[in-house]
Amino acid sequence: MKRWGIRIGGGLALLLITLFLIAAFWPVPPDLPPGGLSDGMPGATGALRRPFPPMPIPPDNPQTPEKAELGRLLFYDPILSGDRTRSCATCHHPDLGFTDGQGRSIGADGQPMRRGAPTLWNVGYLRRLFWDGRATSLEEAARMSLTDPREMAADPERLVQALKAIPEYRERFDRAFGGRDGSAVTFENIAKAIAAFERTLVSRNSPFDRFAAGDAAALTPAQRRGLNLFRSGRTRCFECHTLPLFGSSDFRVIGVPDLPGGPADRGRAEVTGSPRDERAFKVPTLRNVALTAPYMHNGIFATLEEVVDFYKDGGGRGRGMDLPNLDSKIQPFRLSPEEREDLVAFLYALTDESAMPPVPESVPSGLPVVPRLENPARAVAARFNVGAAAASEPPRAPQTRVVRPGESIQAALDQAGPGDTILVEPGIYRESLVVEAENLTLRGIVRDGQRPILDGEGIRGDGIIATRDGFTIENFIVRHYTNNGIVVPGARGIVIRDVVTEDTGAYGVYPVGSEDILIERVVATGAWDTGIYIGQSRNGVIRDSEAYGNVSGIEVENSVNITVVNNYAHDNAAGLLVFVLPNLESKVGSRNRIIGNRIIRNNGPNFAKPGAIVGNVPSGTGILIMAADETEVTDNEIRDNASVGIAVVGLHQVFPKGTVFDVGAIPERNWIHDNVLVHNGFNPDPKVRAAGLPGADLLWDASGWDNLWREAGARAFPPFLPGPDWPWPVRRAYWRLLQLLVRLLG
Secondary structure (H helix, E strand, O other): OHHHHHHHHHHHHHHHHHHHHHHHHOOOOOOOOHHHOOOOOOOOOOOOOOOOOOOOOOOOOOOOHHHHHHHHHHHHOHHHOOOOOOOHHHHOEHHHOOEOOOOOOEOOOOOEOOOOOOOOOOHHHOOOEOOOOOEOOHHHHHHHHHHOOOOOOOOHHHHHHHHHOOHHHHHHHHHHHOOOOOOOOOHHHHHHHHHHHHOOOOOOOOHHHHHHOOOOOOOOHHHHHHHHHHOOOOOOHHHOOOOOOOOOOOEEOOOOOOOOOOOOOOEOHHHHOOHHHOOEEEOOOOOOHHHOOOEOOOOOEOOHHHHHHHHHOOHHHHOOOOOOOOOOOOOOOOOOHHHHHHHHHHHHOOOOOOOOOOOOOOOOOOOOOOOOOOOHHHHHHHHHOOOOOOOOOOOOOOOEEEEOOOOOHHHHHHOOOOOOEEEEOOEEEOOOEEEOOOOOEEEEOOEOOEOEEEEOOOOOOEEEEEOOOOOEEEEEEEEOOOOEEEEEEOOEEEEEEEEEEEOOOOEEEEEEOOEEEEEEOOEEEOOOOEEEEEEOOEEEEEEOOEEEOOOEEEEEEOOEEEEEEOOEEEOOOEEEEEEOOOOOOOOOOEOOEEEOOEEEOOOOOOOOOOOOHHHHOOOOEEEEEEOOEOOEEEOOEEEOOOOEEEEEEOHHHOOOOOOOOOOOOOOEOOEEEOOEEEOOOOOOOHHHHHOOOOOEEEEEOOOOOOOEEEOOOOOEEOOOOOOOOOOHHHHHHHHHHHHHHHHHHO
């Protein structure tokens, strides 16, 4: 018996050792989004001079003039369709902005399809094709369209044989792909040639582009006002329709209604199966949008004015649709009739067909080419786009202007040039400001403790929008705006110093898609989202500031290399957030540092608007790191937060089970150490309890095996948190044990 006991004990020990070795050394899948998307380039949301990226060219399909010319002929040749009556240009007609003007394309059977043909202008820059993103390359998209029975209905073998029977095609394929006597005529090469042609469809010389390059007269006054609305925190158009493409490969749920009597269109969810993707569609480019009516994936809106009204009313929710996954950026906003006209006028300024390849008069098959069409929108665009030629002005030295009470700050800004300084006397100025000059300083004069006040009176949208690099603002109070206090989209070299924001809508200070940011000695209160925010940006500092009475005091979102140091966040619903969220242009959030801050008594109500992501944050949160990587949190005083002191969680805590993310969903390599943690987690929010979690100084949802803690004496959940003295095999095995427990406990 004794021997059997030894054998059984030895066997159990061996089994445990084996399980430990498996748990420790079994590879951990990388936390990559589907398809291995790149980082999305933080800072790509809005700078006017944002250059076009290099055209992505697949290694197996290098771009050549011969290949693109062959693709042009194939694009217009009906021989590619099963019945030889339709070409690619039938649904992507050059005179209709490379759409078909139908709203719902007509299929090969002569019946309307579910969706319309999206424009092909600048399509080569996209990572995902079709409204639902089911293709990941132009080559794949061409193969799908050619063989789809509702689109071109081509049989690949018959198509190849038909092209081989035409001497000119045999010669052109061999020249483009390196073959002999037609050997290069293959179905793969047909798709490659069409893709090569589509990569030549680039539109980037519109009136807007000339304005962005420095031609101030390229836009009319109405179009300039419309551009400012487009980039404002009121409409937030620029956050989805990002520059320079004015679109993206991301997918958004905005609540486009289904056509009357038609079936519901699940959109991206048909590809991913993810509940978050129900009714999500790819963000289309707005370049040449004036030529591509009707609008949306099903053509439900006939005019741009109707589209603006749809967004103004709050998207699908404004049409009575119950959409739990409606994008948080889709919120109702006020827009006067004149502002609506200005916004539409700006959209016309994105019109440019200067690089239109010629439509062939004939194709090698001898079949008829689509006829040219009259598009009345071209004449309308010409009436809108009447900006004057740029006046040649000699450079001048920077100037200083002084604004006194009763005068308009905006009038001084309109006369300002690069490098100017605008000094503003103490007083109340009831206006919204737009800054368009580079390297401009807007400085309030402080006299007897008084400083200038920008007052939105509860009716104006944004306090300040700065649209150029090198913007500095100092010594202002910004209060009572409905959307945001200070908005800086896509700029470099920003300084926001000695500013107070009060009751300014969603955000107090809101640089987004920007670089090289300094926010210091700012006091922000009353924001229904975040008082002091840096998002989709890189290289920034928030220091010596105070945030209280907001939903979130300070937030760093999808950003890289941001330092938050020596700030005081108190009496918010949440003190400090470091997030990576899906469906934004930047796909990363890493290398941020949270140092020497006081995060105290953040137990206020969460009064975020419906649908806002921040509305999911539990009241009583000190610091919340969600899906961000390589965040260092050290030397902070974190006390009296009712739910948690510091929490490290993945995106699955917020989004429904089964959600497919375009970002890494797991927090990795975060380092939490040497903070002062006192009396946190004493009365956790119901959201925390519903997740089955207790209150604590430190909370971890067991996502990300390589996060590290060193917090002596802190109350933690789980009770043991991996530290730097744990060997990595032990940390990984412990993480797998926690993962197993999470699954068993549901």
